[in-house]
Amino acid sequence: MIQASHLSMIYGKDFKAVDDMSFSIGKGEIVGFAGPNGAGKTTVIRMLTGILKPAGGSAVIGGYDIVKQPMEAKASFAYVSDNPDLLLQLTGLEYINFVADIYHVSEEDRKRRVPELAERFGILDSLKTRMREYSHGMRQKLMIIAALVHNPPAWILDEPMTGLDPSAAYELKQMMREHANAGNCVLFSTHVLEVAEKLCDHIIIMNHGHSLYQGTVEDLSAAHPGQDLEEIFLDMINYRSDDDGEEIK
16 A cells, blocks of 8 residues: 655755665555654655655555655545644634545535544544644644544554643554554554554664664564563664763764
């Protein structure tokens, strides 16, 4: 459902933010995208979603090339960015309807899906409030609801747990599993390795624009006996700390 083939992105004259990144995500899969800040995760996600045009390679979503068939590809996925501070002059409901209009969501589907999603995230009573009055976490919830209102087969979520309270984070994880169990797929980036360990069918670990590992958490753990996932991750990105807690790379 999501296919990245030799994706590359160059910033400036010669800085390779992403270098020859390939992976695929099939039906029924949840894939976690892990890596330190600056690893290139968001750049990959922006190429997948058509925000950035790849310097090399291709991305296919739902069978459609994001560069050659952008409208069809974009109709095939929901995207939640790492910035929920958009169109804050609108009420929550106005923003949801704005996104629903773009995706031609019927009135019948809106009446069913919007209250259902808002209830699960605990903001049903706040939908008529302007988003500039929302907390960061409430804005994040609203962005997720708006992204999911057209119920596409692929979800692409960039740090979706950031700012969510424990109840909302739990609901989102439940929804991700329900979505995958229905034969769809989810790709999400995260810094919370425990979430990736418990939720993901596969994980992708990257650093400095390169893929370091792609596979199951079980296989990764089996290859590093005696270490927990956090220790394995820190070893893979060549992170150490001295006795004073200072980073050594």
